[in-house]
Amino acid sequence: MSEKLPVIVAGGGIGGLAAALALVRRGFKVLVLEQAAEIGEIGAGIQLGPNAFHAFDALGVGEKARGRAVYTDYMVMHDALDEYEVGKIPTGEAFIKRFGNPYAVIHRVDVHLSLLEGAQETGEVEFHTSTHVERVEQDDAGVTVICSGGKSFRGAALIGADGVRSVVRDQYVGDPARVTGHVVYRAVVDKADFPTDLQWNAASIWVGPNCHLVHYPLRGGEQYNVVVTFHSRGKEEWGVTEGSPEEVQSYFQDICPKARQLIDLPKSWKRWATADREPIGQWSFGRVTLLGDAAHPTTQYMAQGACMALEDAVTLGEALRVHDNDFAKAFDLYQRSRIARTARIVLSSREMGRIYHAKGVERLVRNDLWRGRSAERFYDAMEWLYGWNVDNCLARN
Numbered sequence: 001m002s003e004k005l006p007v008i009v010a011g012g013g014i015g016g017l018a019a020a021l022a023l024v025r026r027g028f029k030v031l032v033l034e035q036a037a038e039i040g041e042i043g044a045g046i047q048l049g050p051n052a053f054h055a056f057d058a059l060g061v062g063e064k065a066r067g068r069a070v071y072t073d074y075m076v077m078h079d080a081l082d083e084y085e086v087g088k089i090p091t092g093e094a095f096i097k098r099f100g101n102p103y104a105v106i107h108r109v110d111v112h113l114s115l116l117e118g119a120q121e122t123g124e125v126e127f128h129t130s131t132h133v134e135r136v137e138q139d140d141a142g143v144t145v146i147c148s149g150g151k152s153f154r155g156a157a158l159i160g161a162d163g164v165r166s167v168v169r170d171q172y173v174g175d176p177a178r179v180t181g182h183v184v185y186r187a188v189v190d191k192a193d194f195p196t197d198l199q200w201n202a203a204s205i206w207v208g209p210n211c212h213l214v215h216y217p218l219r220g221g222e223q224y225n226v227v228v229t230f231h232s233r234g235k236e237e238w239g240v241t242e243g244s245p246e247e248v249q250s251y252f253q254d255i256c257p258k259a260r261q262l263i264d265l266p267k268s269w270k271r272w273a274t275a276d277r278e279p280i281g282q283w284s285f286g287r288v289t290l291l292g293d294a295a296h297p298t299t300q301y302m303a304q305g306a307c308m309a310l311e312d313a314v315t316l317g318e319a320l321r322v323h324d325n326d327f328a329k330a331f332d333l334y335q336r337s338r339i340a341r342t343a344r345i346v347l348s349s350r351e352m353g354r355i356y357h358a359k360g361v362e363r364l365v366r367n368d369l370w371r372g373r374s375a376e377r378f379y380d381a382m383e384w385l386y387g388w389n390v391d392n393c394l395a396r397n
């Protein structure tokens with residue numbers, strides 16, 4: 001009987017839409033409940049590893065996403081004090097051959113749109129916007145999701161894909177956020193306004209004491225994404241606000257002029273005070289499970305949060321397939337398949353932040369870490385991350 005009910009997804013972000021697609025592929029009708037007035041994304045870029053493209057393919061939207069991405073020639077890290085090249089990893093033909101898919105940079109809106117179009121084309125996903133999930137009740141036959149304004153929805157199960165401040169996680173886990181004190185400013189700049197000496201077809205990072213700067217092309221090179229991060233002098237609270245050019249200017253006094261150009265460019269910035277949470281050992285609670293940032297909120301230093309949300313969705317679909325749509329068994333297999341991998345991202349990301357922001361002798365160690373390393377050795381080190389695909393996504397025990 002419960003299979004006749006739709007599955008409910010809380011949140012219409014990248015994770016929620018990917019989950020909706022995975023569920024439709026398992027034969028379910030899906031209700032997506034989104035608090036915003038429209039289903040959409042913020043205007044910023046995102047990096048996608050080959051694992052994300054494996055996930056897009058498994059969700060049936062690989063071609064849509066590929067058509068909107070920019071394929072980089074390499075990733076490069078420079079020391080922001082003296083322009084020293086700390087590491088460079090080619091992401092051209094050899095990389096694609098090794099991992100079966102490209103490394104790409106893309107506008108978040110274009111990732112989201114690819115998933116949204118895919119979901120709409122199925123005709124099996126119903127969207128309810130301006131619908132804020134408040135809590136969920138469950139019984140033997142299904143779940144009742146209660147939203148603000150007294151609305152409620154009945155479903156066979158609930159996927160909590162409601163992001164870093166997940167209400168669903170709060171109800172079942174209730175753990176605190178770990179505010180980092182690291183602040184991120186993001187902006188998208190037109191090519192005409194972007195310095196010609198930085199117009200590289202690469203995911204580029206400048207690493208400096210207590211700060212770093214990232215830039216890469218978007219939309220066929222017509223735009224550039226600019227992201228700068230610094231350790232705040234003040235006490236931060238987790239959240240997104242409008243940025244102030246004066247504030248960001250005040251943090252990058254010591255870095256080299258070439259990198260410093262980046263902070264002078266944007267006319268307006270968005271400001272993120274970032275946080276993550278300690279990884280947890282349980283995401284599934286009866287007919288409810290968590291997905292994406294709701295399950296494993298992370299700092300952004302591995303550039304993998306959205307990639308992990310896409311992987312989660314594919315793995316959820318596979319777990320349902322293996323267990324013939326039995327939610328309890330599938331949700332258990334799903335969490336067993338995902339917890340260690342996503343915790344590795346959260347923990348590695350914290351470590352990567354330390355490496356990026358090294359100063360003094362630690363900076364010298366950082367600059368020596370990858371000296372003379374061949375592309376093949378870099379690829380070997382990335383195998384655990386980029387070697388993920390639909391065929392190896394499920395836990396074997």
Ligand SMILES: Cc1cc2nc3c(=O)[nH]c(=O)nc-3n(C[C@H](O)[C@H](O)[C@H](O)COP(=O)(O)OP(=O)(O)OC[C@H]3O[C@@H](n4cnc5c(N)ncnc54)[C@H](O)[C@@H]3O)c2cc1C
Pocket residue numbers: 010011012013014015016033034035036045046047048131132133134161162163164165166167184186227272291292293294300303304305306307308309
């Ligand atoms: C600065 C920065 C850079 C990043 N760069 C990268 C990168 O390069 N590569 C990468 O892979 N990832 C990156 N990420 C991470 C990535 O953005 C996230 O991991 C990803 O967007 C998570 O998707 P999600 O769907 O789980 O959550 P979200 O995108 O947050 O979506 C959650 C959705 O749920 C809705 N919602 C929330 N609460 C409720 C509620 N109670 N009821 C109904 N709806 C609700 C929200 O409105 C939203 O639409 C970056 C993140 C940051 C902050």
